[in-house]
Amino acid sequence: MNEIYFNVDGGFLEGILRGYRDGLLTTHQYMNLTQCDTMDDLKLQLATTDYGPFLQNEPSPMSTSTLSARCTDALVQEFQYLQQNSAEPISKFLDYITYGYMIDNVILLITGTLHERDTHDLLDKCHPLGFFDTMPALCVATTVQELYNTVMVDSPLAGYFRECLSAEDLNELNIEIIRNTLYKAYLEDFSRYCETLGDPTATVMGEVLKFEADRRTVNITINSFGTELSKEERAKLYPRLGNMYPEAQTKLARVDDMDQVKAVLEQYSEYRMMLAGVNLNASSGGAGGNDLSLEDRFFAREVQLNKESFEQQFHYGVFYSWLRLKEQEIRNVVWIAECISQQQKDKVGNYTAIY
Amino acid sequence: MSYGGSGYAGYARYALNATVVFLAIWAGLYLLLTGRGERFNFGGYLLRISPYMWSVYGIALCIGLSVVGAAWGIFITGSSILGGAVRTPRIATKNLISIIFCEVVAIYGVIMAIVFSAKVSAVTSSKGFAPSDYYTGFSLFWGGIAVGVSNLICGVAVGITGSNAAVADAHDQQLFVKILVIEIFGSIIGLFGLIVGLLVTGKAEDFVGAV
Numbered sequence: 001m002n003e004i005y006f007n008v009d010g011g012f013l014e015g016i017l018r019g020y021r022d023g024l025l026t027t028h029q030y031m032n033l034t035q036c037d038t039m040d041d042l043k044l045q046l047a048t049t050d051y052g053p054f055l056q057n058e059p060s061p062m063s064t065s066t067l068s069a070r071c072t073d074a075l076v077q078e079f080q081y082l083q084q085n086s087a088e089p090i091s092k093f094l095d096y097i098t099y100g101y102m103i104d105n106v107i108l109l110i111t112g113t114l115h116e117r118d119t120h121d122l123l124d125k126c127h128p129l130g131f132f133d134t135m136p137a138l139c140v141a142t143t144v145q146e147l148y149n150t151v152m153v154d155s156p157l158a159g160y161f162r163e164c165l166s167a168e169d170l171n172e173l174n175i176e177i178i179r180n181t182l183y184k185a186y187l188e189d190f191s192r193y194c195e196t197l198g199d200p201t202a203t204v205m206g207e208v209l210k211f212e213a214d215r216r217t218v219n220i221t222i223n224s225f226g227t228e229l230s231k232e233e234r235a236k237l238y239p240r241l242g243n244m245y246p247e248a249q250t251k252l253a254r255v256d257d258m259d260q261v262k263a264v265l266e267q268y269s270e271y272r273m274m275l276a277g278v279n280l281n282a283s284s285g286g287a288g289g290n291d292l293s294l295e296d297r298f299f300a301r302e303v304q305l306n307k308e309s310f311e312q313q314f315h316y317g318v319f320y321s322w323l324r325l326k327e328q329e330i331r332n333v334v335w336i337a338e339c340i341s342q343q344q345k346d347k348v349g350n351y352t353a354i355y
Numbered sequence: 356m357s358y359g360g361s362g363y364a365g366y367a368r369y370a371l372n373a374t375v376v377f378l379a380i381w382a383g384l385y386l387l388l389t390g391r392g393e394r395f396n397f398g399g400y401l402l403r404i405s406p407y408m409w410s411v412y413g414i415a416l417c418i419g420l421s422v423v424g425a426a427w428g429i430f431i432t433g434s435s436i437l438g439g440a441v442r443t444p445r446i447a448t449k450n451l452i453s454i455i456f457c458e459v460v461a462i463y464g465v466i467m468a469i470v471f472s473a474k475v476s477a478v479t480s481s482k483g484f485a486p487s488d489y490y491t492g493f494s495l496f497w498g499g500i501a502v503g504v505s506n507l508i509c510g511v512a513v514g515i516t517g518s519n520a521a522v523a524d525a526h527d528q529q530l531f532v533k534i535l536v537i538e539i540f541g542s543i544i545g546l547f548g549l550i551v552g553l554l555v556t557g558k559a560e561d562f563v564g565a566v
Contacts, residue, residue: 004511011434011437015439313522
């Protein structure tokens with residue numbers, strides 16, 4: 001029944017968004033990009049895509065960091081168009097999507113404050129999608145206690161801070177633990193919100209968020225090997241949703257090395273296929289071809305889930321999925337640019353193809 | 356049972372329902388047990404309603420519901436065409452066909468309303484209505500509902516399919532004709548309503564009075 005009234009608020013934006021999706025690079029265009037020899041060739045090839053207008057004013061020896069920044073600008077402009085034209089149910093959904101970026105920005109500011117840097121410079125480094133009105137107010141805080149009080153009052157993330165952290169924690173805990181705790185609260189809140197949105201959105205977003213939670217669970221586990229993070233603390237960082245909640249999470253909380261992780265994951269059919277042939281010790285962008293790393297497999301699975309959300313119409317999941325696919329595309333383009341600029345053309349095929 | 360404000364709203368609603376049901380049962384049993392059961396005469400009530408009311412209600416529902424269906428379909432399709440045409444302007448012209456299919460539904464409603472209203476004429480007899488008048492009244496009412504509701508659903512169906520067609524056309528040009536076939540099947544539903552409306556009111560005669 002959702003179809004009969006979705007288009008009142010969402011019809012125009014969904015049409016625009018599907019237009020954005022049609023602008024994602026195809027396999028053919030990726031082929032052209034991989035055959036470029038210099039950054040100027042790359043710029044020429046990208047001139048016909050959605051990134052063209054943003055790249056054309058860059059001076060000729062373009063670095064990959066500039067490329068990455070300009071591509072992100074393109075993404076931000078498209079997303080902000082959606083935000084500016086959205087009405088109430090969609091605008092809240094889009095706000096929820098930006099909270100993830102806000103968490104990253106706030107962590108950046110906290111780190112800056114802890115190391116006594118001038119946080120006004122850090123404002124430029126913050127991700128534009130995660131910019132909220134009272135963020136400059138956070139820069140005024142000179143101690144972490146003040147920062148905590150300001151955040152508790154002024155930012156949309158107040159609820160996530162209230163749930164899990166106190167002011168002392170901000171000083172003592174490792175910054176990564178804070179980031180993961182906040183992100184866990186955010187994922188759970190987002191998942192609860194999507195449930196209230198009714199059927200197609202709830203199903204599609206449920207799938208995507210569950211996969212995100214599983215991925216974070218596995219990454220937290222793997223990254224905690226060899227650090228002094230205790231197992232109870234590790235278990236507290238796992239988000240309480242996903243296919244691995246609760247049984248696999250209790251098992252993963254107790255493992256000590258990669259083989260045990262693999263043994264736990266093999267019990268789940270979707271992850272068993274992902275683990276086949278994976279070189280668990282390789283980091284992202286390994287030797288190419290069949291010897292992919294676990295992270296690459298996760299990216300591929302994420303791309304697949306996000307592509308599937310476009311199969312249905314009249315739901316909000318497409319907004320989230322497009323954003324993730326666009327980010328993946330920017331990662332791919334930057335990878336290709338890095339390979340070209342460092343003259344390592346043999347690794348240029350290691351991007352995760354989307355279409 | 357849901358509780359509102361102070362917590363007693365749920366109880367109040369339940370009490371109201373129970374009182375109404377109690378009064379209805381009391382009235383019914385009173386009529387039944389005191390030999391006045393014949394007074395509850397639903398058929399007589401229906402006959403006392405003027406056939407004019409039935410027939411013009413039917414005409415109003417026919418045109419009203421058809422137009423609601425057409426408008427609903429047009430806004431569903433139109434917003435998707437607007438969004439998709441920002442990037443792919445070529446879809447704007449071709450997808451007007453979907454809007455036309457929705458509009459056709461409203462035209463069915465207008466035609467049937469005109470056909471029905473031709474049967475409504477003044478009755479000059481002082482003895483009331485003839486039996487054929489009652490048939491005309493009832494058939495125009497239910498014929499009008501048949502046409503109106505089927506056009507309502509047809510308009511919504513064509514609208515949703517038209518929105519899918521616009522989005523698919525923006526992505527891949529060859530999909531448009533294939534989804535158009537589905538739309539054509541959807542718009543046949545409105546035609547069914549039109550045919551049934553005509554059949555039902557086909558035997559209805561113009562209003563004459565009792566002789």
